[in-house]
Amino acid sequence: MSDAASGEGIGQPVRRKEDFRFITGNGHYTDDINRPRQTWACFLRSPHAHARIRSIDTSAAEAAPGVVAIFTGRHVADDGLGGLICGWTVTSKDGTPMKVGPHPILALDTVRYVGDHVAMVVAETLADARAAAELIDVDYEALPATVSLSACQSAGAPQVHPEAPRNTCFEWELGNKAETEAAFAKADRIVKLDLKNNRLIPNAMEPRAALGEFDKGTGIYTLHTTSQNPHVARLVLSAFVGVAPEHKLRVIAPDVGGGFGSKIFIYAEETACVWAAAKVGRPIKWTADRSEAFLSDAHGRDHLSHAELALDKDGKFLGLRVKTVANLGAYLSTFSASVPTYLYGTLLSGQYDIPAIYVEVDGVYTHTAPVDAYRGAGRPEATYLVERIVETAARETGIDPAELRRRNYIRTFPHQTPVIMNYDTGDYEASLAAAMEAIDYKGFPARKAEAAKRGMLRGIGFSSYIEACGLAPSAAVGSLGAGVGLWESAEVRVNPTGDVEVLTGSHSHGQGHETTFAQLVASRLGIPLANVEIVHGDTDKVQFGMGTYGSRSGAVGMSAIAKALDKIETKAKKIAAHLMEAAVEDIVFENGTFTVQGTDKSLAWAELSLAAYTAHGFPSSEIEPGLKEGAFYDPTNFTFPAGCHICEVEVDPDTGIVKIAKFVAVDDFGTIINPLIVEGQVHGGIAQGIGQALLEHGVYDADSGQLITGSYMDYCMPRADDLPSFSLGFTTTVCPSNPLGMKGCGEAGAIASPPAIINAVTDALGIRDIEMPATPARVWTALQSVASRAAAE
Amino acid sequence: MPVVSMTVNGKPASADVEARTLLVQFIREQLGLTGTHVGCDTSQCGACVVHVDGRAVKSCTMLAAQAEGADIVTIEGLAKDGELHPVQAAFREHHGLQCGFCTPGMIMTAVDMIRRKPDLDEETVRDELEGNICRCTGYHNIVKAILAASREMR
Numbered sequence: 012m013s014d015a016a017s018g019e020g021i022g023q024p025v026r027r028k029e030d031f032r033f034i035t036g037n038g039h040y041t042d043d044i045n046r047p048r049q050t051w052a053c054f055l056r057s058p059h060a061h062a063r064i065r066s067i068d069t070s071a072a073e074a075a076p077g078v079v080a081i082f083t084g085r086h087v088a089d090d091g092l093g094g095l096i097c098g099w100t101v102t103s104k105d106g107t108p109m110k111v112g113p114h115p116i117l118a119l120d121t122v123r124y125v126g127d128h129v130a131m132v133v134a135e136t137l138a139d140a141r142a143a144a145e146l147i148d149v150d151y152e153a154l155p156a157t158v159s160l161s162a163c164q165s166a167g168a169p170q171v172h173p174e175a176p177r178n179t180c181f182e183w184e185l186g187n188k189a190e191t192e193a194a195f196a197k198a199d200r201i202v203k204l205d206l207k208n209n210r211l212i213p214n215a216m217e218p219r220a221a222l223g224e225f226d227k228g229t230g231i232y233t234l235h236t237t238s239q240n241p242h243v244a245r246l247v248l249s250a251f252v253g254v255a256p257e258h259k260l261r262v263i264a265p266d267v268g269g270g271f272g273s274k275i276f277i278y279a280e281e282t283a284c285v286w287a288a289a290k291v292g293r294p295i296k297w298t299a300d301r302s303e304a305f306l307s308d309a310h311g312r313d314h315l316s317h318a319e320l321a322l323d324k325d326g327k328f329l330g331l332r333v334k335t336v337a338n339l340g341a342y343l344s345t346f347s348a349s350v351p352t353y354l355y356g357t358l359l360s361g362q363y364d365i366p367a368i369y370v371e372v373d374g375v376y377t378h379t380a381p382v383d384a385y386r387g388a389g390r391p392e393a394t395y396l397v398e399r400i401v402e403t404a405a406r407e408t409g410i411d412p413a414e415l416r417r418r419n420y421i422r423t424f425p426h427q428t429p430v431i432m433n434y435d436t437g438d439y440e441a442s443l444a445a446a447m448e449a450i451d452y453k454g455f456p457a458r459k460a461e462a463a464k465r466g467m468l469r470g471i472g473f474s475s476y477i478e479a480c481g482l483a484p485s486a487a488v489g490s491l492g493a494g495v496g497l498w499e500s501a502e503v504r505v506n507p508t509g510d511v512e513v514l515t516g517s518h519s520h521g522q523g524h525e526t527t528f529a530q531l532v533a534s535r536l537g538i539p540l541a542n543v544e545i546v547h548g549d550t551d552k553v554q555f556g557m558g559t560y561g562s563r564s565g566a567v568g569m570s571a572i573a574k575a576l577d578k579i580e581t582k583a584k585k586i587a588a589h590l591m592e593a594a595v596e597d598i599v600f601e602n603g604t605f606t607v608q609g610t611d612k613s614l615a616w617a618e619l620s621l622a623a624y625t626a627h628g629f630p631s632s633e634i635e636p637g638l639k640e641g642a643f644y645d646p647t648n649f650t651f652p653a654g655c656h657i658c659e660v661e662v663d664p665d666t667g668i669v670k671i672a673k674f675v676a677v678d679d680f681g682t683i684i685n686p687l688i689v690e691g692q693v694h695g696g697i698a699q700g701i702g703q704a705l706l707e708h709g710v711y712d713a714d715s716g717q718l719i720t721g722s723y724m725d726y727c728m729p730r731a732d733d734l735p736s737f738s739l740g741f742t743t744t745v746c747p748s749n750p751l752g753m754k755g756c757g758e759a760g761a762i763a764s765p766p767a768i769i770n771a772v773t774d775a776l777g778i779r780d781i782e783m784p785a786t787p788a789r790v791w792t793a794l795q796s797v798a799s800r801a802a803a804e
Numbered sequence: 805m806p807v808v809s810m811t812v813n814g815k816p817a818s819a820d821v822e823a824r825t826l827l828v829q830f831i832r833e834q835l836g837l838t839g840t841h842v843g844c845d846t847s848q849c850g851a852c853v854v855h856v857d858g859r860a861v862k863s864c865t866m867l868a869a870q871a872e873g874a875d876i877v878t879i880e881g882l883a884k885d886g887e888l889h890p891v892q893a894a895f896r897e898h899h900g901l902q903c904g905f906c907t908p909g910m911i912m913t914a915v916d917m918i919r920r921k922p923d924l925d926e927e928t929v930r931d932e933l934e935g936n937i938c939r940c941t942g943y944h945n946i947v948k949a950i951l952a953a954s955r956e957m958r
Contacts, residue, residue, distance in 0.1 A: 026896055033904030034892040034911060036839015036879035043838035138822075216843045216851060216905040216939050268841075268905030269939050301844035521903030521940045687899045691945060695902065698942030723848035723937065731933035731943040736926070760942075 020534040024687035028540070029525040038266040041220035041235050046294040049222075050079050052284055053140035054297070055130040055147050056306065057122035060156035060378040060716020061169060064120050064129070064149060072132060072146040077139030080291045081147070082131045082283065084117040092116060092286060095277060096251045097343035098243075098494040101181045101352050101374065109181040109374065112172025114342040116252070116279045116286075122151070123171055123341035124378050125717055126306030128279045133291055156378040156716040160315050160338050163375050171341055171376035180339055180374040181348065185356040186429050191369035194330030198321035202404040208392045209783045210313035210338065210709035211702075212726055213385050215520075217268020218299035219278065219308065223285035227292065231259050234285040238264040238548075239274045239518050240558020243495070245550050247277045247345070254286050264548040267520035271699070272384035273308045274520065275560050276345040280307070305721040310709050311385020313338035314351065314392050320400045326410045328419045330367040331359060333396065337382075339374050344383035348374060353431075353491050354389025354479075354561075360428035361397035362439040362475045362653060363419040368429040378716045384560065386699055386761040390478040398474045398766035403779065412473050412770075413447060420475075431491075432479055434651050437679065439475060441742040446655040446677040449740055455659070458672075468662040469672065472770025473655065476763040480755030481566030481650035481748070498645035499563070500556050501571035503532070503579050505638035507624040509617035510542040513575075516556010517568035518548050522757065523688040524564060530684055531569055531751070535576050537603025538616055554641070562652070562755030565684065570749045571644035578640035585634055586623055587614050648748040652755050654678035656697070658767040662775045667791030669705055669772055677740040678759050682752035689756045690739055696760020697737055702729040703761070704768035705784050727784070810874045812837070813881025821868050827861075828852045830868035831878060839879040839908045843937070850936030853909035854878045860916035862935070879908035882915070891915050891953040900949035902940035910936050914950045924954045 019025055032038050069081045095114040102108055117128050130147055134140035155169040162168055163178045171178050195201060215237075222235040232255045238244050241262040249257040267274060284295045299307070314337050321330040337351030356370040387394075401419075405412040417440060426434040455471050462469035482488070485496030502514040513532055517524055529543040546552050559568070580600055587605035588595040597608045603616040614622075626636035659673040676693055683689050706727040710719045720726035745752035765783060772785045781793055808825075809818040812835060819834045831837050831854065842864055843851035852864045855877040882889045891914045894900065901907040910933075917932045918924065924932075929947050938946060 027899065029904070030896040030901060033901055033907050034879075034888065034895050035883055036837070036908050038839070038904050040838075040841070040905065042842075043832075138824075214939055216849065216903065216937065217841070218843070266904065268843075269903040271939070301846065301849075523902070691899045691902060691941060694942035694944040695940045696942075698944075699939075722846045723844050724846055728848075728937050728939070729942075730937065731930040731947060732927075734930075734943055736944055736947065737942065 019530060019540040021530060021684050023530070023685065025526055025530055025540065025685055027523050027526045028529060029523065040217055040266045040268055041222060041237050042298040044222055044235055044265065046222065046224060049294040049296055050133050050135060050291060051137040051140045052295050052297040053132045053137065053144045054128050054280055055132065055144045057118065057125060057127040057129055059122055059151055059153050060125050060158065061154040062122050062151040063154060064118060064122065065152055066150045067130060068148040069130065071148065072143040075139070075143040075146055077135035078143045079133045079135065079293070080287065082117065082287055084115055084119040087115065087117050088119060091253065093252045095279065096247060097348050098345055099349035100492040100494070101183055101348040102492065103182045104184040109348055110175035111343055112174045112376070116282050124380050126380060127341065131283050131287060133287060133295055158377055158379060158711050158713050158716045160313065160336055160375070160377065163377050164373065171378060175376055178376045180343070180376055183352050183372045183374065184370065185431070186369040187367060188369045190367040191330045191332050194367040195321045195332065198329050199324040200322045200408065202320045202322065202400060202407055204318050204400045204403050204780065206316045206318065206396055206399060207782050208312045208314040208395055209703060211311040211385055211707050212305055212709045212720070213271045213273035213308055213311060214304070214728060215269030215271055215273055218301060218304045219274065219280065220298040221281040221284040222294060222296045223288035224294045225289035231261060232285050232289065233261045233263065234281065235263045235265060236281045237267050237274050238262065239267070239270040239520060239560055241518065241548055241550055242516060242556045243558055244277050248282060248285065252282055254282065262550045264518055270520045271386040272311065272388055272560060275558065276309050276383055301723065302721055305726065306718055307380060309344045309381045309383035310340065311382065312392060313382050316396055318396050318400045320404055322404060322408065326408050326415050326418050328363055328365045331365050333359060333370040335370065335372045337372055337374050338377055338379065340379045340381035341376060342381050344381035347381060347383040349493065350384050350389045351392070355393050357431045358390050358393035358477065358479060359397060359430055360432070361394065362421060362477050364421045365429065370430070379711050386696065387758040388561065390758065391762045391765060394474065394476045394762050395766045398476065399769065402473065402770040413443060413452070416443065416473065416475050433648065435648055435748050436744045436746065437651060437653050438742060438744050439653060442654040442677040442679055443475060445740050445742055446657045446675050449677065449738055450657045450659065450673055450675040462661055466664065468664055468775040469659065470771040470775025471657065471659050472767045472774055473657055474763045474767035474770065475655050477651055477653040478758060478762050479649040480562035480652055480758070481646050482561035482563045483649055484647060485645050495557065496645065497557055498643050499567040499571040500554060500641065500643050501575045502554070502641040503572065503575040503639065505579065505620050505623065507621050509538065509620035511536065511538065512544045512546055513572060514546045514553045515568055515572065516553055516558065517564040518559045520559065522559065522564060522692070523685065527565070527684045527688060528569060528572060531572060532576065536616060562757040565753045566650045566746070566749050566755050567644060567646055569751055569753065570646070571642050573750045574642035574644050575640045578642060579638065582638060582640065583619055587619055589629065589634060590614060590622055646749060650681065650746050650748055650754040652678065652680050652759055654759065654763065656763040656767040658771040660768065660771040660775055662772065662790060664794055667787035667794065669785055669790060671701065671735045674735055675738045676760065676763065677742060678756065679742045679744055680756045681743065681746035681754035683741065692756045693739055693760045694737055696758060697764045698729050698734055699761040700764025701734060701768060703783055704765040706733060708784050806869060808868045808872050810871050810876055812876045813878060823869060825868045826864055827866045827868050827871050828863035831863060837878050837880050841905055841908060843905065848937065849906065850913060851906050851909040853912040853936070855912060855916065860913050879912060882911065889915065890956050891918070891950070894949040894953035898945050898949040898952060900941065900946045906936060906938045910938065910946055914953065917950065918954045918957055922954065922958060924951060926951065
């Protein structure tokens with residue numbers, strides 16, 4: 012039966028292979044794994060945002076019941092372990108490299124945020140470890156902290172790192188300043204907007220966890236951990252931290268309960284667990300509780316921006332200039348420098364033909380948790396800025412927001428923007444039109460009038476977004492400061508019985524790779540989906556891989572599989588030609604059967620697979636036994652998913668509560684392998700975008716630097732009753748930059764939705780701006796000032 | 805240390821535990837039933853929901869000792885004779901899970917919800933899910949799955 016007939020092929024909404032274990036409680040997450048003689052770790056964390064450590068007295072703790080060992084920064088330093096690194100170097104506009112303060116695994120003499128790691132207690136039970144941590148006496152000299160993003164660069168601000176004067180890590184620029192100034196000089200209208208992009212805390216439902224082990228006999232370390240990219244973790248732990256040589260360190264990321272970026276990074280706790288396992292000679296388990304996750308997972312966003320858009324008299328965009336201050340937190344995390352620079356500035360052209368763009372970004376340190384990639388990573392911040400200022404321009408010029416966007420869309424491809432990116436394909440008008448149709452744009456005035464009769468304020472907001480995904484061509488990112496290449500690997504192993512194992516360097520933590528990747532393989536080889544196993548997340552099984560983030564697993568990871576499958580087909584045809592005594596060029600492979608063109612000779616996939624391993628009579632100089640091929644795929648360009656999201660809200664003026672009345676998303680992801688899974692990705696992304704726009708905000712006390720939103724009682728996670736059902740649609744332009752035509756879908760919802768919502772809220776309220784999250788208190792306050800202004804007039 | 809005894813997924817279970825042991829710790833650590841998860845420390849996320857005498861309970865908010873003599877069902881005990889429970893099947897059919905971490909709690913909550921309110925509508929399902937947090941799905945397909953299962957179980 013062909014894959015299309017069986018409903019398992021590309022484009023089919025195949026139900027997920029991985030679901031059975033999750034719905035029956037048989038998943039294996041890191042915290043589910045236990046070892047004989049296992050110990051437990053607890054990390055003593057700084058209660059201060061900024062303090063000098065005068066001394067640490069662990070004697071009482073060491074004498075406490077069940078304590079196995081206690082480690083401080085001194086032990087780590089004495090063992091010669093390096094600190095944590097940032098894998099991307101950003102260069103300032105004056106040509107100097109970014110200014111990096113050391114990032115020790117356990118603090119040596121200074122703590123720099125509430126939750127910074129001071130000591131690690133290893134004990135027989137978690138309760139013992141926690142009780143002993145309470146007995147460690149740290150003599151802190153509390154110091155003033157820098158918390159405010161707007162004040163951190165001022166002269167008197169407390170310094171986070173002596174290496175970075177004025178707390179400034181880098182002053183980066185992109186685009187053409189002179190051309191942009193010239194564009195503004197000839198503009199008929201300049202629209203200005205100040206924007207905040209609120210700090211978010213990722214909150215994957217599975218907290219970070221680690222199980223470190225050391226085998227004294229072989230000298231091999233094993234780390235089970237909650238990672239989106241176990242190979243990158245192994246590389247960093249080996250080459251930079253120096254825990255163990257790469258071949259003596261195995262990193263396994265088993266089932267991982269969501270990541271959203273926060274599990275890309277190499278953190279102190281996981282590092283300490285695997286390092287200390289050899290010191291204590293026993294396995295060490297650590298699982299963050301939610302409070303620790305709030306304090307110590309890398310946060311996201313947190314920008315302050317000023318944007319100006321220059322337009323001519325017809326509403327055509329002439330130029331965009333942007334100044335952004337981006338919070339990096341107290342230390343540079345694994346990819347933090349790239350997020351507010353190359354993942355942000357490069358997307359500021361949006362879907363629009365803007366001849367001149369100039370952006371300056373200051374990356375700054377504060378005494379807060381490190382900030383790094385969170386779902387969308389830089390691209391939501393860019394989209395928020397572009398779509399908010401375009402909407403503001405529409406209101407100031409009186410041009411319909413859809414019409415203003417239409418007038419400025421890029422319509423010919425490839426299109427070189429002034430900020431590095433070369434858009435390969437797209438049709439922005441198509442997604443706009445489909446979204447307007449789906450939401451019934453023409454009917455909006457009637458709905459607004461009807462809402463008004465009920466005393467409700469109804470507003471509508473657009474977001475025409477673009478993102479760069481499929482990270483990324485290695486040469487391109489290398490020239491921009493990346494310390495790694497961003498290709499992906501795959502290995503296809505055909506077994507003698509004809510079933511297939513595919514080893515991928517991508518990692519699935521909810522995205523459904525075990526299904527979509529298998530759909531590609533099954534459909535290409537003409538075998539049942541059940542006969543394909545996708546193997547990922549173990550450095551002992553998969554040779555190397557760059558992992559999953561940046562919506563790259565389909566466009567890059569599956570392209571690597573496609574490349575390996577090409578090699579499999581080439582070799583299989585050679586074997587078929589030998590077995591059927593025909594010329595290779597006469598062999599046709601279709602629906603799992605090899606035939607000799609123009610004859611009735613044929614060979615089934617399983618027969619050929621067996622023959623590849625029996626290898627009887629192979630001409631050894633031409634055909635090696637076996638059927639296994641690997642490939643590394645390096646993309647030729649980023650991919651550019653794009654689309655249009657439209658939101659309608661109703662605001663209750665008495666309470667300030669914003670209700671999302673309608674939400675329509677029309678996305679162009681190129682080729683879609685499994686629409687069920689793609690829709691799920693969009694739903695989740697939109698939910699996180701609604702969270703950012705209306706609910707979520709990571710807040711530190713401005714003076715003390717204490718995290719105020721440190722639990723689910725203070726940080727407003729989206730609940731089911733905060734969200735509507737979503738209406739999704741798709742348009743398709745096939746991506747020319749990879750063999751499958753895929754663009755990526757994982758981040759679109761989180762990138763596109765915040766400006767659509769805030770554009771709708773400001774439309775409903777008749778105001779220029781409101782800060783995210785637009786909580787009832789903020790909305791109500793804004794309404795009071797509108798009312799008092801109206802009264803004064 | 806006190807001995808606690810209860811029935812878990814139809815089988816007797818008994819262990820010496822410290823008095824402070826939570827029901828979820830008893831289930832995960834003593835019994836090795838790791839399908840029940842812990843996603844927070846403030847009884848908000850619902851990843852740890854199990855059934856205690858037929859009612860959905862957050863097992864992080866109850867001491868093991870309080871479950872003395874109780875009949876406990878965890879996610880591992882929901883399918884009967886190799887047949888998925890209709891709620892489990894609906895979560896798979898409607899793609900109501902992604903990373904799977906909140907899923908056991910979601911399913912156990914949904915089973916109890918359908919038992920208590922056979923005539924569910926979307927608004928009620930969303931309201932009833934207040935105590936279960938999912939970060940992956942945006943709840944769209946979870947709501948769809950619960951409504952479908954409730955129709956099937958009518």
